[in-house]
Amino acid sequence: MSTLKLYVDRMSQPSRAIIIFCKVNGIEFEEVRIDLAKGQHRLSQFKDINPMGKVPAIAYGRFRLSESHAILSYLACANPTVPDHWYPTDLSMRARINSVLDWHHNNLRRGAASYVLNSTLAPVLGLSLNPKEAARSEKVLTMSLSKIESFWLDGKGKFLVGSFQPSIADLSLVCELMQLQIVDDKDRERILGQYIKVSQWIEDVKKATNPYFDEVSAILYKVKMKLQKTKAKL
Template sequence: MGLELYLDLLSQPCRAVYIFAKKNGIPFELHTVDLLKGQHLSDAFAQVNPLQKVPALRDGDFTLSESVAILLYLTRKYKVPDYWYPQDLQACARVDEYLAWQHKTLRRNCLRALWHKVMLPLFLREPVSPETLRATLAELDVNLKVLEDKFLQNKAFLAGPQISLADLVAITELMHPVGAGCQVFEGRPKLAAWRQGVEAAVGEALFQEAHEFILKAKDSQPADDTLKQKLLPKVLAMIQ
């Protein structure tokens, strides 16, 4: 049995894994795990990933969770161009630095922006408080400035002159608040130019395909009441 990827393109880490595999011609069988239907909580999926999260990978008898681990596994198993995860020690360290930073900062902010602005109102049938939304968007602004000033600076990409895993992870995160209607790139010309460069490096068609669902997030329909009762505590814990 070949490589299998368990993904839901609602998830930003899943989009990063999907784009990376497709862009590099890595053959895989796609298993869609619908998060809003609670399919990640099923006993069947727990056999693949006991953590009950996506993305997940199965390669024969080997299974793997966590998006960064999956991306690194794919770079090491398949002959992908060096720029994704450079052999040069310092260039590689720059990629590692971003991947270590983003998990509890930008990812959290982008996730909260989507859920506070769009998804929780769908689940709860009422908007979150204006104070909560303002605090969420203010925190996002702080980390967007860090992304631009500390990581991007005056470079074309986060780790140097070519795209890397850092850029792919970052852009899929930022498309979460974009899907919620946030003007993430407005007034940030360096960040806007970087986005254009990432899209061009990935390929516009693939980029749009991967983000088709998230860009329609505002039109999503929540799960039924029974499933919402099961999902909501996990969602709230995730975005605290």
């Protein structure tokens, strides 16, 4: 049997979602770290795995796959031991989960990733902070949070699209939001504070996926401490 290889960097939100998903569901894998800060995603040996030069990507025997949502749904379907709620076989539930995942690309992900990069993370990657771009992204981010609060979480259950148990969409979106841990506490509080349902939902997804969620997200707190030390020296 081939081993499932995950090409990931835990600093990448979609990478964390896939690692957590495998651990929660007892899917065996080998974690191959592709260090984004060192530019390892641009090396030719990685391009053989994913010609797009992005993490996460997976290899299973000769099969290669990139794009985190495609990977999560593939892993959910290819492993019969994964409980149905992660990616329901019911067509209309699955369609609504796909709808959140598609929406995510140009809403929450675009807002959150760009806000964190331009407000906080840029120096770690050898780039400059960009307050103007950070302000623009914050608008996309808060607009997205407001849609999650008022629409995607507006159902009977406590998870997205009214589910009573988490799906791959919950995991993907909450991993995206977790990166807000590295920004200044008062900025995070300003952005997230007003969304009561979103805050509760983040806690519910963590609870449903711990201890793995916290274990895989630990890197964010390390980076935050590093950033705070650098700031203190200035």
